[in-house]
């Protein structure tokens with residue numbers, strides 16, 4: 001028997017449309033940029049989609065798997081059109097070259113589903129259209145992030161589509177494995193996929209999308225029951241990415257069955273009703289900077305209180321630059337040791353390295369990348385510490401003393417969600433009364449046991465829980481809460 005041929009490619013990126021910083025090809029190339037046997041070595045044994053594809057390739061002797069361009073970049077702003085064009089061309093050229101002599105038997109693509117490109121709100125749909133045009137009726141399977149923006153137009157182009165069931169995401173590999181197994185069944189003629197999709201006309205912030213508890217956990221439990229039906233291939237719930245401005249913005253539910261359109265529709269209808277009933281529970285109402293600081297300081301206990309500013313969390317498209325929380329902290333100047341992490345300002349880091357420890361400087365903090373979220377704060381500071389950032393490739397960093405508040409400035413824009421970040425600056429968290437950090441959910445993992453409370457605030461920034469702060473250009477204007485019901 002001749003071996004069947006599977007093409008594998010990946011373009012995974014979550015884009016924040018409200019961040020002024022763009023993502024170019026170099027950022028993809030620095031993070032994940034492999035193909036061929038190098039891709040197999042890069043992902044083998046990892047709990048990622050392509051890790052699952054490598055496991056499939058090595059376990060399925062009757063499949064010849066070709067790893068085409070596989071790339072991803074950390075969450076950020078819009079991708080440049082040049083970067084998208086280059087990646088799109090690489091994937092499509094790889095597909096075309098591989099089918100010159102004989103068609104592929106299946107194609108697997110690992111997408112995120114919430115990519116945004118400058119001037120192009122539908123890059124993933126465009127790529128899927130090109131791909132479908134190239135491969136004709138060859139089975140196409142795609143895995144997506146739970147925060148993807150799915151649409152009927154996309155599903156029409158895909159045979160097998162599935163998304164992660166967990167957030168934090170711990171089933172990327174399982175999702176890909178499901179798609180690959182279904183693709184293999186389809187190529188063998190053992191599966192005839194039928195889909196249904198439904199969308200809720202709303203934009204949901206991801207604050208309450210945890211799959212461990214809360215409304216998303218309840219929905220995932222219900223979806224799991226649907227997945228146990230005979231003939232059901234997959235049921236996936238997508239929350240959407242609130243800061244990705246897309247014509248397909250908002251949550252969606254898809255079901256795939258083996259030749260049973262009615263079952264797929266029943267699952268999607270039931271889950272959409274359950275989602276609509278829970279809609280309000282996805283919205284959170286957080287205190288502003290000042291109120292959040294007061295609440296944190298009022299909490300009793302000997303460990304530090306933490307105030308986190310999710311609107312400028314780099315893992316959600318934050319830019320390490322919004323000034324509101326720092327301005328409130330400076331005005332309040334609590335009578336306890338305070339640490340603020342962080343501002344992204346490479347020029348200030350360079351200036352401080354030149355001036356040296358102990359020197360006094362004047363500077364502007366925040367509002368450097370953009371003044372859209374508030375003007376810079378003028379400060380006078382003493383340089384307390386310089387580090388080479390030899391921790392997760394932070395680049396050089398500086399710690400300033402500003403009216404008794406220790407403030408960290410960095411050359412790169414990364415979330416301080418690891419205690420090692422503060423240890424690097426010689427900070428003993430046991431001696432700190434108040435910790436203010438640009439971070440979100442991931443911060444809790446390491447810091448819940450180290451702090452007496454974690455207070456989230458709502459300040460202006462590219463990733464605020466308050467959806468009404470943003471002006472969407474491409475998302476339908478009838479989406480809740482942009483307009484009332």
Ligand SMILES: [Zn+2]
Nearest residue numbers: 145146147169
């Ligand atoms: Zn996600």
